[in-house]
Amino acid sequence: MALLDETAKGVYVIAVTPFTETGALDLDSTDRMVDFYLEKGATGLTVLGMMGEAPKLTADESRIFVRRVLKRVDGRVPVVAGVSASGFAAMRELSDSVMGDGAAGVMVAPPSTLRTDDQILSYYAMAAETLGPKTPFVLQDFPLVTQVQITPAVILKIVAAHPSCVMLKHEDWPGLAKISALRAASDQGGRRISILVGNGGMFLPEELSRGADGAMTGFAYPEMMVDVWKAHAAGQVERAHDLFDAYLPLARYEQQPGLGLALRKYTLAKRGAIASATLRKPGGALSKMDIADIERLIARQERRLKEIG
Structure with missing residues (x-):
């Protein structure tokens, strides 16, 4: 598999980690999940x-899980592994492992202890x-979670100083102006890196336009993300928005802090992508009313998709 680079585009799905009802790694479901994501058009x-x-996950479980995903993917799409850790020794160990097994790249989030621009720059230099x-x-x-605010100017300094930084996972909220600022800088001669966005795709059409x-x-x-991206890339911006709007109520519901992953796993299990919706403890649990909400939203989503074709 080729290494990740600045030209990366499309939809790199953040994969869930499947567990059995008892909380053990479910490697059979891992295979099913990989097949599901690729069948839906994931480019990574x-x-x-x-x-x-x-x-x-334990360190051993992380390596086992990544190895299983890479084996099932079998080079069809790039696989990126998160290696954020409290210390650099653990980061190096996991990174060496996943890259040795065939990952295309790694992802690093800043620790919540960083407060100043100089601290952020120093951290990524060491990383x-x-x-x-x-x-x-x-x-x-992802400042909503990490509590670390990284300005466009600091991102540009990291990109300029470290050629191995090839992608920004943009999850600032609101963050459209940040994308515009980064693209304006690359248009003026700065190094252009890939920008892929997060937050459950809640602002995907607008972010693509930026x-x-x-x-x-x-x-x-x-x-949803695949079809919106494809429509937008083809110049069908209104079509991209229409598709996005059909899924938006469920996407919004899934974004609830503390409950979102339980909602996502429930729906993935319902769709046959994984055998069980189990979260490893600690984790949120769905009520009967939560499940009723999801079922209603899915039914309405299916009707709307039929209407727009």
Whole structure:
């Protein structure tokens, strides 16, 4: 598999981590999940992300899971692995493992302890050194979770200083102006990197219009992001918005803090992508009313998709 680079585009689905009813890794469901994402048109996969319950896995489980995903993908699409860690030794160990097994790149989020621009720049300099120049990495910018605010100017300095930084996972909210600023800088001669957006695709049509290259996020209907991206790339902007609007009520519902992953796993299990909706503890649990809401939203979504064709 070729390494990740600045030309990456499309939809890199943030994969869930399937568990059995007892909370053990479900590797058979891992195969089913990979097949499901690829059948829905994913151009890449990202594993061990924040919505992949990575902190709940042991180091050995992380390696086993990534290895299984890579084996099932079999080089058909790039696979990115999250390697964020509290220390650089653990980051290097996991990165060396996944890259050795065939990952296309890794993703690094900043620790919540960073407060100043200088601290952020220093951290990513050390991260780039730790990973090595031959390991491309994704800078994950998710201030709603990390509590680290990274300005466009700081991102541009990281990109200029470290050629191995090839992608920004953009999850700032609101963040449309940030995409515009980064694209304006590359239009004026700065190095252009890939920008894939997160937040469940909640602002995907607008982000694509600002210059994003696609999405790197999860949603129980990944084909929404794929179809929106394809329509937008073909110049069918209104069609992209119509498709997005049909899925928006369910996408919005799935974005609930603390409950979103349980909702996503329930729907993925309903669709046959995984055998069980189990979250490893601690994790949210759905009520009968939550499930009724999902079922209603799915029914309305299906009707709307039939109407627009």
